[in-house]
Amino acid sequence: MKLTGKRIQLSPLDHSDYDLFIELSMSLKVMEHVYTPFTYAEAKAAFEVKSQPWTATSEHWLTLGITEIVTDEKLGSIGVKIVNHQAKIAEVGFMMKPSAQGKGFASEALSLLKEYAFTELGLNKLTATCSVNNIGSYKLLEKLGFEREDCLRQNTKINNKLVDDYVYGLCLAI
Numbered sequence: 001m002k003l004t005g006k007r008i009q010l011s012p013l014d015h016s017d018y019d020l021f022i023e024l025s026m027s028l029k030v031m032e033h034v035y036t037p038f039t040y041a042e043a044k045a046a047f048e049v050k051s052q053p054w055t056a057t058s059e060h061w062l063t064l065g066i067t068e069i070v071t072d073e074k075l076g077s078i079g080v081k082i083v084n085h086q087a088k089i090a091e092v093g094f095m096m097k098p099s100a101q102g103k104g105f106a107s108e109a110l111s112l113l114k115e116y117a118f119t120e121l122g123l124n125k126l127t128a129t130c131s132v133n134n135i136g137s138y139k140l141l142e143k144l145g146f147e148r149e150d151c152l153r154q155n156t157k158i159n160n161k162l163v164d165d166y167v168y169g170l171c172l173a174i
Contacts, residue, residue: 001114003064004112007075009106010113011065012054013047016065024097061079065077066094066096074097076094079112090125110140124171126169127167130163146168
């Protein structure tokens with residue numbers, strides 16, 4: 001399975017995504033608004049889980065590597081996890097390396113994933129949770145039609161500090 005846009009391609013995580021996944025998962029800067037950075041062992045274990053084969057009935061994330069088509073450079077990852085199979089609701093999340101941020105790659109990746117989720121997977125709703133301090137992420141979500149549905153106080157612990165999160169939702173237009 002591959003999803004191809006104008007500048008990027010999304011494909012299931014494989015060994016070629018390993019180094020960047022580990023680097024991003026352990027990065028203080030990248031994880032500043034996501035979670036406490038992983039140790040190497042935790043990042044390796046997370047990669048093994050996120051690179052497992054996936055089907056629409058899976059309980060784990062479908063994680064896709066983001067690759068720039070022209071340069072074949074690895075830019076980050078994006079994923080979808082069906083959290084309610086009966087109601088057809090899934091959560092989305094993404095990580096981009098700092099040099100790829102602010103260049104429209106995450107927007108293109110989320111647009112591709114959104115289209116796949118609604119048309120191929122037949123999902124009804126996508127959700128996303130992000131720190132209230134992660135301005136880039138929530139602006140991207142809003143740009144692509146996600147609506148802020150809630151603010152969860154002290155919802156996530158990052159580096160021993162409780163942070164508030166916004167919850168976003170996007171329903172399939174009928």
